[in-house]
Amino acid sequence: MVILYQLERTWGIPNLSHFCCKTETYLRMADIKYTVTPTLPLFAPKGKLPYIEDGDLKLADSRFIIRHLKNKYRDLDEELTLEESALSLAMQRLLEEHLFWATMYSRWQYTDANWQVNKKAIFGVMPPVIRDVAAFYYRRRIHRQILGHGTGRHSANEIFELGMQDVDALSACLGDKTYFLGDKPTSLDASAFGFLINTLGCPIESPLKEHALAKDNLRSYVDRIKLQYYPDL
Ligand SMILES: N[C@@H](CCC(=O)N[C@@H](CS)C(=O)NCC(=O)O)C(=O)O
Structure with a gap:
């Protein structure tokens, strides 16, 4: 198991x-x-x-x-053509190595309100003093990562502009399909769901979230997958 x-x-x-x-x-x-x-x-x-x-x-x-x-166990990608596999890899890199950083910036750096929500979710279970010290050092660590990636060197507007390009590409790629590569879920959908729900479905406010929420197909994709695979939530 x-x-x-x-x-x-x-x-x-x-x-x-x-x-x-x-x-x-x-x-x-x-x-x-x-x-x-x-x-x-x-x-x-x-x-x-x-x-x-x-x-x-x-x-x-x-x-x-x-x-x-x-x-x-089970390969959800076994029926993909070489071209589909390549697209799957490229889109996962977009989600995980690019869009990810715009969402990290939103949570850890963009506004104090977002930081408080993020801090409570991650460090809220700790006793007060330890919580504040851990949150301070951890936040500094993540700021350095965002800077090291390069995202942290841009203005907020520039970061969200880059993130919105990812969202546009994802929306265009999904179109009106049930899943990104047809009518069956693949590993790309596992990744896309993980990153999209953390962009448009969580209490972190930003122009990036608003932009993603305005894409009807992405919103209903996330709702549909959540309902189908996480009925316990
Ligand atoms: N490439 C890794 C990335 C994992 C990752 O970045 N995890 C984050 C949580 S979203 C983490 O544990 N960060 C802790 C840190 O960097 O200190 C993967 O695909 O699992």
């Missing part, structure tokens, strides 16, 4: 970590049995969540986890 280590659930969404949500969604879409253990990145083998245990195997990073799940 797979044990998924991820952040505690909050905000009425599967996970406030895009990557944890992606991984759990793959497990559910592929109908793989698993249990969840809430934890913090501090305790993860590579310092980031998610990671899994499967028997003697401990594996970090959603990409390696999903590769393992495909090999051992």
Whole structure:
């Protein structure tokens, strides 16, 4: 049985970590049995969540986890053509290596109101003094990551302009299809759901969220997948 280590659930969404949500969604879409253990990145083998245990195997990073799940349990991408596989990879990179940073900026840096919501969700369970110290150091760490990626060197308007381009591309790619690559879910949908719900479906306010909410197809895609795969939420 797979044990998924991820952040505690909050905000009425599967996970406030895009990557944890992606991984759990793959497990559910592929109908793989698993249990969840809430934890913090501090305790993860590579310092980031998610990671899994499967028997003697401990594996970090959603990409390696999903590769393992495909090999051992069920490959949601097995029917894709080479061209579809290439598109899937490119869109996942867009979601995970680009759009991700605009959403991180929204949560950790953009406004104090967003930071307070984010802080409460992640550090709220800690005792007051520890909470403030942990939040201060962790926020500094994430600011450095956003800067190191390059996103943090731009103005808010520029960051959201770049994020909106991603949202436009995702909306155009989905069109009126049920899933990104047709009528069956693939690993791209696990990723897209994880990142889109964390853009338009969480209580972090920004022009990027507004822009994504204005895309009817993305909004109903997220609602549909949430309803279908997370009826327990
Ligand atoms: N490439 C990794 C990225 C995982 C990742 O960035 N996880 C975030 C949570 S959304 C994390 O644990 N960050 C902690 C940190 O960077 O300190 C994956 O696909 O799993």
